[in-house]
Amino acid sequence: MKVLVTDPIADAGLERLREAGHEVETAYDIEGDALLEAVADANALIVRSGTEVTDEVLSAAPDLVIVGRAGIGVDNIDIDAATEHGVIVANAPEGNVRAAAEHSVAMAFATARSIPQAHERLTGGEWAKGDYLGTEVNHKTLGVVGFGRVGQEVAKRLGSLGMDIVTFDPYISQERADQFGAELVDELDECLAAADFLTIHTPLTPETENMIGEEELAQLEDGYVVNCARGGIIDELALAEAVEDGILKGAAVDVFAEEPLPDDSPLLDVEDIIVTPHLGASTEAAQENVATSTADQIVAAFNDEPVINALNAPSIDESIFPQIRPYIELADTAGKIAVQLFDGQMGSVEVTYAGDIADQDVELVTASALKGVFAPSELQVNAVNAPQIAENRGIDVTESKTRQSEDFQSLVTVTVGDGEDSVSVCGTQFAGEDPRIVRIDDHRVDAVPHGHMLVARNRDEPGTIGFIGTVLGESDINIAGMFNGREVIGGEALSVYNLDEPPTSDVLDRLNGDDRIIETKYISLDNGE
Ligand SMILES: NC(=O)c1ccc[n+]([C@@H]2O[C@H](COP(=O)([O-])OP(=O)(O)OC[C@H]3O[C@@H](n4cnc5c(N)ncnc54)[C@H](O)[C@@H]3O)[C@@H](O)[C@H]2O)c1
Ligand SMILES: O=C(O)[C@H](O)COP(=O)(O)O
Numbered sequence: 469m470k471v472l473v474t475d476p477i478a479d480a481g482l483e484r485l486r487e488a489g490h491e492v493e494t495a496y497d498i499e500g501d502a503l504l505e506a507v508a509d510a511n512a513l514i515v516r517s518g519t520e521v522t523d524e525v526l527s528a529a530p531d532l533v534i535v536g537r538a539g540i541g542v543d544n545i546d547i548d549a550a551t552e553h554g555v556i557v558a559n560a561p562e563g564n565v566r567a568a569a570e571h572s573v574a575m576a577f578a579t580a581r582s583i584p585q586a587h588e589r590l591t592g593g594e595w596a597k598g599d600y601l602g603t604e605v606n607h608k609t610l611g612v613v614g615f616g617r618v619g620q621e622v623a624k625r626l627g628s629l630g631m632d633i634v635t636f637d638p639y640i641s642q643e644r645a646d647q648f649g650a651e652l653v654d655e656l657d658e659c660l661a662a663a664d665f666l667t668i669h670t671p672l673t674p675e676t677e678n679m680i681g682e683e684e685l686a687q688l689e690d691g692y693v694v695n696c697a698r699g700g701i702i703d704e705l706a707l708a709e710a711v712e713d714g715i716l717k718g719a720a721v722d723v724f725a726e727e728p729l730p731d732d733s734p735l736l737d738v739e740d741i742i743v744t745p746h747l748g749a750s751t752e753a754a755q756e757n758v759a760t761s762t763a764d765q766i767v768a769a770f771n772d773e774p775v776i777n778a779l780n781a782p783s784i785d786e787s788i789f790p791q792i793r794p795y796i797e798l799a800d801t802a803g804k805i806a807v808q809l810f811d812g813q814m815g816s817v818e819v820t821y822a823g824d825i826a827d828q829d830v831e832l833v834t835a836s837a838l839k840g841v842f843a844p845s846e847l848q849v850n851a852v853n854a855p856q857i858a859e860n861r862g863i864d865v866t867e868s869k870t871r872q873s874e875d876f877q878s879l880v881t882v883t884v885g886d887g888e889d890s891v892s893v894c895g896t897q898f899a900g901e902d903p904r905i906v907r908i909d910d911h912r913v914d915a916v917p918h919g920h921m922l923v924a925r926n927r928d929e930p931g932t933i934g935f936i937g938t939v940l941g942e943s944d945i946n947i948a949g950m951f952n953g954r955e956v957i958g959g960e961a962l963s964v965y966n967l968d969e970p971p972t973s974d975v976l977d978r979l980n981g982d983d984r985i986i987e988t989k990y991i992s993l994d995n996g997e
Contacts, residue, residue: 469533469770472506474498475516477538478752481759488767504528512766514538515545517727517746523549533850534769536762539564539749540618541698542779543672551780554853558765558777561617563757564749569621571748572667572696575720576626579692580605580665582718584742603664603692603717606630611663611688613679614670614697615640615650622667623648634662637670660687665694672698685710692718696748699724708734711741722748772796774832781852782831792828794897795880796836796851801903801917801993802882803840806893808991809908809923812886816864817841820881823873834867837882844992876906908962915951915964917993922965924979925986928954932984933963940967943975960986 471485473494485492495506497518507513507529514536515521521535526549535545537559550557578584581602589596610626612619615637623633633650636659645652653659656679660666666688670676680702685693693716695702704725710716718740724733727746735741749758765775774784784792799819807814819837821830838854849857858865873879881894894907895917905915908923915921922940926932933952940947946968954961971979971990979988 469511470509471512471514471766472510473514474503474506475514475518475538477514477516477762478755478759480756481514481538481763484760484763485766488763488770490767490770507532511770512536514762514766516749517541517544519544521545521550523552526550526553526555529553529555534558534766534775536560536766538755538758538762540568541671543698547780551853551856554850556769556775556781556852557779558762558769558775559779560758560761560765561777563761564751564754565617565621567751567754568618568696568748569625570751571722571744572618572622572669572694573625575694575696575722575742575744576605576665576667576692579694579718579720579740579742582740585739605665608632608664609634609662611636611659611666612650613637613656613659613666613668614676615645615648615652616669618697619667619669620644620648622669623650626665631665634659656684657687660684663688663691665692667694668697668701670697670701672700676701678703680707682706682710686715688716690715690717692716692720694720696720696722699727705734708738708741712738716740718742720744722746778852782835782855784829784832788828792825792830792833794901794903795825795830795833795878798895798897798903799833799837799880799882800840800843802880802893802895802905803837803884804843804993805840805905805908805917805921805923805991806882806884806891807841807844809893809989810884810886810889810891812889814841814863814884815886816866816884816890817858818866818868818881818883818885820883821867821869821879822881823871823876823878825878825880826869826871826873830867830869833880834865837880838865841882841884879906881907905964908964910955911953911962912955913951913953913962913964916949916966918966919948919993920967920970921991921993922967922971922988923991924963924965924988926961926963927984927986928956928958928961929984932961935982935984936963936965936979936988939975939978940965940971943972945969945971945975 470491476496482492511531512534516539523546532555534556540561542559547557582600586600610631610633612623612635615635627633635650636653636656677700711719720742722744769775774789819834835851835854839849839851842849842857876896879896883890883892895905905917947965948968949966952963979985
């Protein structure tokens with residue numbers, strides 16, 4: 469598999485991919501046509517915040533399986549478009565948290581004690597001791613907007629240096645705030661009113677974009693602002709003016725609405741604003757962490773294993789994966805068989821779990837069943853986009869579970885229907901890893917789902933199976949295996965054949981033209997062909 473890396477990541481991540489046998493191409497800082505060309509044959513793309521992964525980029529990459537973000541923020545990736553294209557997006561949400569928190573703390577001190585400004589004066593030959601009277605953090609209040617992973621780490625560190633913590637984050641619990649000794653407030657204004665230092669730690673979303681503007685900054689009178697989260701959350705012009713006008717004492721900014729920061733940015737003209745070029749995650753440890761974590765997720769995606777930090781695929785706890793793994797492919801197969809046996813206009817898909825499997829988190833198994841259902845009609849379908857395809861097509865998807873399963877330890881049944889008619893295909897795993905179809909509608913069967921299959925519904929009359937065998941034999945189609953079942957003598961029987969090659973339409977016409985045959989259907993399990 470080819471992995472294209474368009475933003476610099478640590479060698480340890482590149483090595484891990486190569487050790488797993490994948491080809492790694494690095495093409496840092498490319499954009500436009502060069503990016504579209506480079507991604508054309510890529511199976512995975514690794515980015516940091518520098519590469520914009522747009523719908524156009526995803527459209528240019530037909531073989532792409534996963535976009536790995538070696539870091540936290542994914543505002544540069546069009547996740548909806550990735551889902552439409554069936555591409556997994558995964559980030560590395562843990563590896564650079566401490567680095568980002570430490571940088572935020574460093575920036576708070578740097579602005580409060582004017583360290584960069586004093587350094588510049590001194591290296592310029594000036595002993596400007598009298599010009600800098602800084603602010604201590606001790607006994608001051610830190611306002612934390614966004615109390616997630618980084619926000620909490622910043623609160624822990626500055627809290628231990630004597631700061632009181634007030635936080636505004638509508639999506640966390642009171643218990644979480646209590647755990648860090650933080651006062652959780654309901655309104656941003658309350659946080660601004662209390663804070664001597666304000667530090668931002670939300671993602672950039674439509675809700676947080678420009679959430680801190682002129683009005684909000686005015687409430688922080690004589691305070692300091694630190695933004696090591698994302699550009700675009702604070703209005704940069706308003707921040708420059710608030711510091712310039714002395715409303716704020718200072719600000720420290722690591723992230724910008726446009727990166728690299730343009731030379732004419734108003735932030736660069738204000739003495740008491742310090743800036744760093746998006747360095748929050750730039751420590752050796754953080755870069756090694758995020759690079760190896762991203763590489764691991766890419767290898768997992770290539771191996772069809774769960775991608776733990778996938779943002780647009782059903783998530784799965786790694787510890788339960790071994791239990792559900794055999795049922796992922798079985799559900800896909802049952803979906804493929806059911807949809808190919810069904811004649812109507814599909815309006816619903818039901819996936820039923822019985823027995824031990826019913827105790828598990830089966831979201832990924834259901835997505836896999838949908839993948840199977842859509843495989844014959846969609847060029848690129850996978851567990852990421854299958855639920856979305858169902859939604860787009862208005863197909864009603866239901867999942868049900870029961871602890872009871874007659875005769876089998878676990879059963880997965882996929883039923884496709886149109887409100888009136890339906891086809892149900894039920895499968896199990898013998899001895900853990902030996903898939904069998906054990907029921908088609910009301911017929912008990914014992915069929916090995918594989919390759920080319922012929923399913924015949926016929927009357928239970930002497931000579932019928934011989935006739936089917938003769939027709940296949942006369943067309944040089946070898947029968948590799950077969951199962952015949954009936955519910956009552958002389959009633960309807962159902963037989964399933966594994967063939968070495970697909971039957972031609974002539975063969976199917978001959979079979980279907982015989983009175984004893986109710987219907988034959990060819991089922992292909994060869995990658996949904
Ligand atoms: N400068 C850097 O190099 C660097 C490094 C790491 C992370 N980051 C950025 O830091 C930010 C935080 O990362 P994280 O890992 O802590 O994310 P997180 O998802 O763990 O936490 C984000 C928090 O923001 C809260 N939030 C969301 N919308 C909000 C709103 N409207 N108002 C208030 N709170 C809101 C969420 O509830 C969540 O608790 C992200 O933007 C990330 O990209 C920057
Ligand atoms: O969201 C993040 O992880 C940080 O902003 C780091 O971004 P970077 O990987 O581009 O340094």
